[in-house]
Amino acid sequence: MRPTRARSLRTTARTALATLSVLGLGTGLLAAAAPADASATGYAALGDSYSSGVGSGSYISSSGDCEQSTLAYPYLWQAANHPSSFDFAACSGATTSDVLSSQLSGLNSSIGLVSISIGGNDAGFASTMETCVLDGTSACLSAVSTAESFTNTQLAGKLDSVYAAIHADAPNAHVVVLGYPHLYQVPGDCLFGISDTSRNAINGAADDLDGVIANEAAKAGFAFADVRSAFNGHEICSDDSWLHSTTLPIDESYHPTSTGQADGYLPAFTADAG
Template sequence: MRATKSRWVLSALLAVSAVTVGLAQPASAAASAGERYVALGDSYSSGVGAGSYLSDSGSCQRSSKAYPSLWAAANAPASFSFTACSGATTGTVKSGQLAPLNSSTTLVSVTAGGNDVGFADVMQTCVLQSEATCVNAVNNAIAQVNGTLPGSLSSLYSTIRSRAPQARVVVLGYPRFYQLNGNCVVGLSETERAAINRGSDALNAMLAKQAANAGFAYSSVVDEFTGHEICSGNAWIHSVTVPVSNSYHPTATGHSGGYLPAFRSVA
């Protein structure tokens, strides 16, 4: 009787396990299939630097290798709207990218803020001018991060929430550009590289704070890019390159190995 009872209990447990596994997989698939995803933001979301630009994206340079495209290809959401655009600021995201958002939207991603504080101009200054001028440009950008950017982010985030009240919104940050004491023997000084990283850290801290204030999820990409910065020997970020527009943007591997896991971890 004991042996028979033990076999019966084991069979029952196996049956329950099989049912549980059988139900879990379709439920997960159904959740992905039901997503209505909108990808907003600047060049770090559109995929500048990743190549394989979509023919209808024009100067926005939306890439099939950018993290929003990769996530959509892997998860087959019910709908996918990709409006991120190179050069976007918080203001132009708000004025020109939010049309696909509605009460049915379930997932939104966004990168914005770097262009508001002129980080492209900062990098140009650091490449072309003196160390002191570079550090001063970074400090001026940080002053904008702490001064005008909070209000701009708050305005954008509140508009996103009003347009997509049911959506999970994921704000993604920016990588540190440089591995300090790395293998670069020419180019910017260590002082300049450290200042630029400090600027990225300040920007990311503000993005995280404003995302939390809005009730949005924030996902840093710093950990994913650690060991893959410029001067690391295995960079996922372009240094100064041709075309110049690719400079200081993630490569295709930076999107698949950096931004995609960071987004997926909270999406």
């Protein structure tokens, strides 16, 4: 991750909200109490490569290593709905820490809609997939177990900090948190590659990840858009995959294709965008 966005300076409100969350008061009540503002009509797209559009091509040259695509669901949504402003801050490789440090400067009271996918990189998605592809089933299962342990013990607090910061900086926004699909159809049509045991384990890790994300989004009063059903039948090893398997350029591996963005992520986001 090489962030291109300026660091947000509004840390006082974020710290207060995060403290309330830690004390058990949660952010859901705060979000629910925020007054509606009809003038809040801007849209901000935050998150990682699944939101920037890695794998879909048509990258915006000025986005550099963030690899933002005009075929990513945020760009497609804004082109169809014409929000009063569009802040495309999602960036390839982003973690929760990167969102806090580099993606929030465009948020303000005029933002009425925020989308975000985040958490996969915190859990070590890329390194886990590298291990599974290169080092065999036993190493894969160990790597997946490590990722699941992080997801189930440490990710919730990191998500809570991000969600509190979004609410602090965009108090009038409706926030849609998007999850991650299963990567593999099991059994499927793939004759080569990793074992079905590894594929099932990777899908199980996605379920753990989505479960934690959905739970923390609900606590924050945010909508959760589950894309797993949209990608059902379109995973890697299916006859109509909307996801790249191992491919070149390598960073597009295990990411949605342009069809996955348009027919998977976009409808899921639109259904919750209001």
